[in-house]
Amino acid sequence: MPALHFRLSAILVAAGLAAAAQEPFATCPQLPRGVGPITVVDSQGRYVGRILPQKRYWVTLDRIPVFLQRALLAVEDARFYEHGGIDVRSIARAFVKDVAKGRAAEGGSTITQQLIKNKFLSAEPTLDRKVKEARMAMDFETKYTKNQILEMYFNEIYYGNGAQGLAQAARLYFGKSPEELTEGECVTLAGIPKNPGKYNPLGKVQDIALRREVVLKRLEDLHQITPQQKAALRSQWGAVQGPGRAPHYLAQIRATLVKLYGQDALEMGGLDITAPLDLDLQKAAEEALRAGVRRVSPDLQGALVCLDPATGDVLAAVGGLDGNQNSLNRAFASQRQPGSAIKPLIYADALEKGLTASSIWSDEPVAYDRGGGATWKPLNYGRERLGDITMREALAHSSNVVTVKILDQIGVPDFVDFAGRMGLALRAQNGLSLALGTDEVTLKDLVQAYTPLAAAGVRAEARTITRIHDRRRDVWTEFPPALAPVLSPEAAYVTTNMLGDVLTYGTAKSLQPFSREHPCAGKTGTTDNYQDAWFVGYTPNLITGVWVGYDRPRSLGRGFTGGAVAAPIWARFMEKALEPRPVLDFPRPEDIVTATIDPATGLLATPACPRKAEELYLPGTEPDQPCPLHPPQEAPQPPVP
Template identity: 40%
Template sequence: MPLQQQTTSIHPPHGHGQRHDHSRQNWWVKSPWWAKYVFLPLTLGFTGMTTLLFALRAAPLPDESFLDPTRIETTDGKVLSEWTLRGVRSEQVPIRQIPASLQEATLAVEDARFYQHHAVSPRSMMRALWVDAKSGHVVEGGSTITQQLVKNLFLSQERTLTRKVHEALLSLQLELHESKQDILNQYLNTIYYGHGAYGVGAASLLYFGKPVSDLSLAESAMLAGLPKGPSIYSPLLHPDAAKERQRTVLDRMVQVGAITEHEADAAYQQPLSYHTAVDPIASAPYFTHTALEEAKTQYHITSEALYRGGIRITTTLDPVLQHAAEHAIRSSLPPSSNIQAAIVAMDPETGAIKAMVGGRDYATSPYNRVFAERQPGSTFKAVLYTAALQNGWTPADQVNSEITTFLYDKDKMYTVHDYGDFYAHRPLTMREAIARSDNVYAVTTNLDIGPDSVIEEARKMGVTTPLSPYPALALGVFPTSPLQMATVYATLANGGYRVVPHTVEQVKSPSATLTAQPEGDKTQVIPDTVAFQMTDLMKSVLAPGGTGYKVRQYLHGPAAAKTGTTDTDAWMVGYTPKLVCAVWVGYDNNKPLSLNEEHLAGPIWAKFMGTAQQRVPSQWYQPPLGLEKRVIDPVTAELATNRCSTTETDYFAEGTGPKTFCSLHPAQTEEPKQQKHFPWWQKWLWHR
């Protein structure tokens, strides 16, 4: 059989390796389908899972100490405030002291199957994955309590699929190392409840002023609803939203069988009383809180992200100037009085706020009076005269200083009084009117150029509060804030440019670095010549006879400023080329100021600015092109002569200065030598 022999001859001899391959092929061919497609994958999966679990059990948990805190820093890197998940307001409470109602409420609303699943909930994860797949990015977590704890303790807050896998593995590892009860205890002592409170102990004290063990069902349900959105559901900020969230928690407790509907209704109807939360900030608290709010609004950083850590906020604060501001208030206000004060200082070139104090004590009164709207009094006259110089007035224009009744709107009367009814009873120049803070001059100017022109100028320079075109507009009767007045004076200090005040220079997060971008470009809103004229005129406030002269002793160089006083408010606002500062003093309840209290703003301003002049020294302004320097007699407002005993030096726009010399004191000139005349007989004798 040739064919059979030929077939046999082409097979090599069977060796050991060939018998093994042949037998394996026979096993795969002869094995039933369930062994090939079910048993083998299960075996491999079981082996892999077992190996993974043994590895997770053997490996130590990550160290929590690597958590990067959120830091608020000054311009030179000094830490104003920092915190991590342990927080600056945290209370560790053992599980036996946490009421069952709070534990059950938390489980009901966060993870109802906590005691049934093993670290992760496949049902929740599948639902979350489906939602994420449809949206194209992670929008829903599907996290168990174990996963939330792992995320807070060991991971960043980024929302990526890679991090979710890491989170699941660490959650399995955590449950291999610790019991469910211990994990729940850690969670309740770690989770963020808002306003700087981490853990149920701190939250109970913060919101209700009592130990967590004393919480009622209603209070427990309120707290249990906060971790989902501490800022959204804060009962201190959004009581209606918080109440709705409490109802949701109570309904979930009914659904899982923790309480009855009757108990839920009774808890919902129970009235709750809350404590006032004060954010846990130690250094420069008014400024730091403002910077935090700016970071949230301008850089879209959430409260939860700030408190969970990993963020660097570089602020504009100068610690030396901040200390000087705090010291100026502390050393100037009577210790036994309830009178308040506010101070804000900024770089006029950039709007960067260098110091801010919003009250005497943040712990007892966190309300920031830098933003309080109060009557600015005569400090508003800087706006008035800026408008006047652009509407035909010059420093040489005069107004008689005496009690005056004005007729306006055809049939309305308005009588103006000076402070203390003290009048010069003679014509005043603009420099004298600013130095003395003369109200008659101010109202005359206002009505002459038109109140609408003054309002337009105020808007350009930074006043955003309501203003009305009345004669009293010139006297600062319409409330505005110290921050707005600082912005107005910054426009004068920097040569006529409007700047945007800000407290944050840069925000660094794990995902991005954002640098301050002030709203809009720096825009010139008044001519540099007018800004210089106003600066030079307001120097007279600190000269002899000026309303600020008594505090001149604290300064170390020239400055421009204006005082302001109403029945309830005392102000001083002024600047150097490098810094502008606004100070307000008064009572929160608008209590009238005493005679001594009316003069408290000046020393605060001058003490601070004296330090500022040493901290940020500067060369004084030089007049820009387009101005003419003239020496005039303030009595006649004409060019001074060598016989004028009192003079003032002013700057005028070209062609607008006085042209004639003082008519009251004509120049004294040297008389020419007269030739002597002799009688005829003397001439005859001499010639003889």
């Protein structure tokens, strides 16, 4: 068996050597000169993050600071230019340390051995792997020069946080090309390969400081720096900014750049981008979402998008609790059924068609022909029946039955066109089930579709970039708001007024205290089988949507509703977001008509009506008939003499 094991090992080593011999020297494109990263700042000029190229780039040794080369060799392989791939002295020294500690550990590996291990072998510390590594390292040194091996090392080694190679690391941590690195930054980078997860610049400060001290001491011991230089370099860390503070927002900017300029724009870099993002709101959004989702279940996911309804500026966006630019972006990309959160658009369309907030509708379920002899009978969320109710009450209580009837009256094709103008692409083939939110939408698109309701009928497209500076050409490009009137101000105002009832006595009545402090409106959404919970709500100056659910939809039970799960997250965020903003009310159009009605009939109240309510109407739609159920009582006639 030992002989067989040796033969197998020899075969594997030979295969590895053959692979190494065939390996091209530079395995990815060379890093272009004079190209920096894409940097994003928020609306106040505060650093948000960087958008890095998708490709890996190779940087030649002449572009790697000599000081960085010396620092790396000092701490990793001081005899690099003297040995032939393995360093017998270092191996012996490591062996003595292992014996003293009473255990076997990694040690004595040269730069060449580390390169071989990272490119061709596993990391398991077995004797067999070490033998292969040593043989391959010695063969490698016969095929490549020392400078070529060192260049390969810098380009192949991992620097943490997804940065493979020095070019990515310099861009990620310092926003520079390697030749632009300072000596202080070089000290930090030289210490990373020992343990990329622990010593990268985004790790714990104390760990990085200790590792930097090791690098500086080795440089001093080898007389590469003086004690005075060591003291000066100790405090020169460089401006580490990291990959970003709003990863899903940055991912959306990345997608927008590709749409505007193509993938090459990301690879070229050299752009300074100003986003309408507010980092204070972003932090509040992340905290509110995390606390609210974890309150329900630790393995749930969620998303939040906040817009300025007047401009479409995305002020904050959280695409999930797993924050990195490459994770699933639930704010901008994930498509889910919105449930009842779609209903405000149906009611706004109905108002435009001449229906009124006081029109009476029966909550009695009816069956609809689905063809082929099949029928569909929509029911309310709790299977409750509310009897004859006004359209206002139907929206507040989120009546499925009434909403389907309204959609049936205005027509599915007409509503799909209307929703498209509002900014939401729906499919007519879903039929009347659109009233229950069966088509899939993104959270961003749904929030955007509410902007006409909050902004007097003007739709504002969601905007994540306000300006771009091309550093190569020194050219600025402005991105003004994209606005379009799509709804009458009167219909927007009445719909908003109706949605205010959702927060006072409707499906989000838990937000009643908030609504007393801030004029606001909103709508809950809960999908079939309790798989998605939504709340989209707004004030005159902010509109925010929240989604909570699982990436792979599954039922969470009857208590998992938009009102119980998403609405509290919305309120927690909005309380914080509105603190520095003035309390505003929705501006009322001058020609809105007010009438006193009897809610039982939706007609003009008479003195005999036991219930009266003030109702709002688009001009020309107000009732002109008195309530027939309660005619005015005639005054008693005096007796005939």
